[in-house]
Amino acid sequence: MNLNKILSKQKLQTLHKISSRSITLLPNQAQVVIVGSGVVANSVAYHLVENGWKDIVLLEQDSLGSGTSSFGSGTLGLFKPIDERNIINYSIKLYKKLQAEGYNLNIEQVGSINLATTKDRLIALRRRMAFNLPTGLNCEMVSPNEIKKLHPHINVTDVEGGVWVPEDCIGNPESIRSTLASLAEKGGARYFEKCHVSEVHTSNGRVYGVHTSQGFIKCEYFVNCAGMWSRELGWLCNPKVRIPIYPAQHFYVTTEAVGSTSTEPAALYSRL
Numbered sequence: 410m411n412l413n414k415i416l417s418k419q420k421l422q423t424l425h426k427i428s429s430r431s432i433t434l435l436p437n438q439a440q441v442v443i444v445g446s447g448v449v450a451n452s453v454a455y456h457l458v459e460n461g462w463k464d465i466v467l468l469e470q471d472s473l474g475s476g477t478s479s480f481g482s483g484t485l486g487l488f489k490p491i492d493e494r495n496i497i498n499y500s501i502k503l504y505k506k507l508q509a510e511g512y513n514l515n516i517e518q519v520g521s522i523n524l525a526t527t528k529d530r531l532i533a534l535r536r537r538m539a540f541n542l543p544t545g546l547n548c549e550m551v552s553p554n555e556i557k558k559l560h561p562h563i564n565v566t567d568v569e570g571g572v573w574v575p576e577d578c579i580g581n582p583e584s585i586r587s588t589l590a591s592l593a594e595k596g597g598a599r600y601f602e603k604c605h606v607s608e609v610h611t612s613n614g615r616v617y618g619v620h621t622s623q624g625f626i627k628c629e630y631f632v633n634c635a636g637m638w639s640r641e642l643g644w645l646c647n648p649k650v651r652i653p654i655y656p657a658q659h660f661y662v663t664t665e666a667v668g669s670t671s672t673e674p675a676a677l678y679s680r681l
């Protein structure tokens with residue numbers, strides 16, 4: 410069978426990039442070294458490039474985007490404390506801008522409903538609303554009947570109420586990650602796959618270089634974007650850096666389109 414028929418043009422270009430990346434030698438120094446290649450690492454690289462930084466190297470122990478970024482359900486939820494919400498608000502604006510420029514990120518403002526099936530949970534949601542409203546979040550309490558109107562598939566017989574957040578969005582996490590990566594790469598950022606960082610060297614409280622499976626690289630700035638591995642990476646610094654991140658199990662199921670759905674508060678969420 411013809412390979413071109415099996416692989417789309419885009420996939421062939423990606424393969425080409427990956428193979429050329431694996432034959433490029435790791436430089437012995439860079440101004441900024443970023444560890445990871447998920448959405449956070451690519452966002453850091455993209456923003457550095459946007460602000461005129463050129464000498465940026467990203468190191469990924471596996472293949473690009475192989476961490477948790479490719480598994481996200483892509484919900485951009487704003488029902489959060491103000492600091493977190495500011496970042497999410499900024500991200501939504503950025504992704505909408507990139508989408509308007511022609512990048513297909515599947516950003517859509519669909520809104521979301523946080524459900525309460527117990528009175529206690531409803532009180533907890535009201536409390537969250539109380540500190541979210543004064544800081545400018547557009548959200549409102551909704552009754553079971555209003556929930557049914559917003560989302561006819563939800564069985565509201567055991568629902569006490571909920572919070573409707575109309576400005577919540579969804580997007581395609583893999584497209585977001587790869588778009589930020591290609592824009593960073595266009596701006597000069599260099600990516601290295603199969604490059605595991607095994608030691609972070611410091612002097613006078615500053616990182617001056619990292620030891621990797623492809624050799625040593627000196628740097629002025631080091632950015633730990635290793636996601637759920639960040640804590641481990643912190644332990645690889647000398648002296649050790651304590652990073653308060655601990656991975657938790659997250660089960661998920663992907664299905665064909667379903668006719669109906671039900672959700673449990675806090676434990677389960679659904680994205681159609």
Ligand SMILES: Cc1cc2nc3c(=O)[nH]c(=O)nc-3n(C[C@H](O)[C@H](O)[C@H](O)COP(=O)(O)OP(=O)(O)OC[C@H]3O[C@@H](n4cnc5c(N)ncnc54)[C@H](O)[C@@H]3O)c2cc1C
Nearest residue numbers: 445447448449470476477478481482483484606635636638
């Ligand atoms: C099932 C699921 C659903 C989710 N849904 C949502 C959602 O709807 N909305 C939302 O906002 N978030 C969601 N998340 C969370 C979100 O996906 C993550 O918070 C986000 O992707 C983390 O990105 P990251 O760049 O920090 O980490 P990652 O994408 O995990 O990237 C870290 C990278 O660092 C690399 N690395 C680690 N250690 C080293 C080392 N020593 N040397 C070299 N490389 C190293 C790893 O290989 C990895 O590729 C979901 C997560 C899961 C699992």
